[in-house]
Amino acid sequence: MENQYWWREIEGKQAHDPLFIEKMTTQSSSSSRCVCVPGPVIVGAGPSGLAAAACLKEKGVPSILLERSNCIASLWQLKTYDRLRLHLPKQFCELPFMGFPTDFPKYPSKKQFVEYLQCYANKFDIKPRFNETVQRAEFDSKLGLWRVKSVAGDGKKQITEYVCRWLIVATGENAEAVVPKIEGMGEFGGSIKHTSLYKSGDEYRGKKVLVVGCGNSGMEVCLDLCNQNAKPSLVVRHTVHVLPREMLGKSTFGLSMWLLKWLPIRFVDRLLLIVSWLMFGDTSRLGLDRPSLGPLQLKNLSGKTPVLDVGTLAKIKSGHIKVCPAIKRLKHHAVEFDNGRKERFDDIILATGYKSNVPYWLKEGDMFCKEDGLPRRPFPNGWKGESGLYAVGFTKRGLLGASMDSKRIAQDIAQDIERCWKAEAKHTSAFARSLLPHSSNS
Known part of the structure; x- marks a missing residue:
């Protein structure tokens, strides 16, 4: 009352x-x-x-x-x-x-x-x-x-x-963390952890770790695992733009914002991709295919952020990080990929983002x-x-x-x-x- x-x-x-x-x-x-x-x-x-x-x-x-x-x-x-x-x-x-x-x-x-x-x-x-x-x-x-x-x-x-x-x-x-449902998660046996629970690669020393997701978090976690003497592999399910964090002596983001004051977005995208190719080469040879739209156009239309590389690409080129296709299913300490290949892993880290x-x-x-x-x-x-x-x-x-x-x-x-x-x-x-x-x- x-x-x-x-x-x-x-x-x-x-x-x-x-x-x-x-x-x-x-x-x-x-x-x-x-x-x-x-x-x-x-x-x-x-x-x-x-x-x-x-x-x-x-x-x-x-x-x-x-x-x-x-x-x-x-x-x-x-x-x-x-x-x-x-x-x-x-x-x-x-x-x-x-x-x-x-x-x-x-x-x-x-x-x-x-x-x-x-x-x-x-x-x-x-x-x-x-x-x-x-x-x-x-x-x-x-x-x-x-x-x-x-x-x-x-x-x-x-x-x-x-x-x-x-x-x-x-x-x-x-x-909220996005945790995808993958067939066989219950029988995998090793730990399956979202990046929201990941702190350092120190606990994974000497282990084979599969990182699912190739955004900024997935790329950085792979680099951290490498630096802690783990053996990471990276699942790349979709196309992705990887840009250097800095180019021409400027931050890539700052340079892009400045160029957009004078040039149409498609020309700025073209310049970013040319400089990235000169610095990284053809990333598709590493298993990182680029989208058909440029990085800024894609960001505007879908909100998908390009990856700003802080050293991961060099580890992929040297073979310290392996690139894998999408997962078909999990088995006991093993992963079967969409291309039919199977490989053993100790643990899985889900860099699958938030919502x-x-x-x-x-x-x-x-x-x-x-x-x-x-x-x-x-x-x-x-x-x-x-x-x-x-x-x-x-x-x-x-x-x-x-x-x-x-x-x-x-x-x-x-x-x-x-x-x-x-x-x-x-x-x-x-x-x-x-x-x-x-x-x-x-």
Whole structure:
């Protein structure tokens, strides 16, 4: 009954007024509560969520940041390998209003990037609510507000429902590991581990390891295994563009962005491929066939990122890393490939990527695609949905895209608040004038 009174109270206090003071109402059960939020609720405390919170704070807009893990940037801190570095130069990975320390290298390490994010959160006084997993978020059309239900993961199982006018989805494209089903996985016998659980090749010394997936992670894990005296092989199921991380004395990404200011994308692609051929030779001879579309065109159309080589290609050329076709099935410590060849392996590492988890908890039908959990509208228009719904970190353009969207979102919400203030001031002024005594002629 108390909860029913709470909702009547909200309806009576103008549901569209953003200037609610945060208030908690505890139901008869101490394991459930309702929180009315004066600003947006942000789901996900990775780099995108931190950027959104900082941009809002710069506009004077308060927010609540929910994170299912026990730390910021949990993907980086808990689910990445030790040798990981930023694939792009640091100037392309900065969050709004704060650059990297000048003494950081051009490509900061995992540890340095996490340190940067922690300093960023401290600078903007961002304090996420950790161990809160959002189970459901839906728009209540009667109230004109979002209702976001979360469950605390600290053992208490406390349920909280946040009520807010704006909802920012910042869980990103890489929320859940993709683990493919391969015939015979149950009988393989060795370990089968996703890269989210891989830390170092040290535990694989002397072992034959099959890495499935030839993206940046798969390539780097193979290189790490080589450096730790393991014997890796790489499954290449599809075509792939491998580019040098730097060319002509510049980062490949930075050079591409500069060239695109002056040349059409197809000419920039052609130049990238010519320089790559001069540096690497014909990669198809190594089992790495290139797609028919150029690397930048393919990125724009499908979001598929080219591999930026950090030394793996040299190991493939020297024979330290073997390239294999797609897997047909697994047997006891053995793999049968599509071409009929069979080979023994001790362990398998799945570098098969990640996916969005938005369709599992966001109950709306227009902004996000249910199949892949990404915004339906392509970049740069995927940041804004209907009824106060926003998305940040889904551009397939890394932290640069997340920073751009964070600024747009903060500006849009600040303007929405200003419109509400003006409407409320106009309403209050009209009401006050109605109370004044009417002047009369004597």
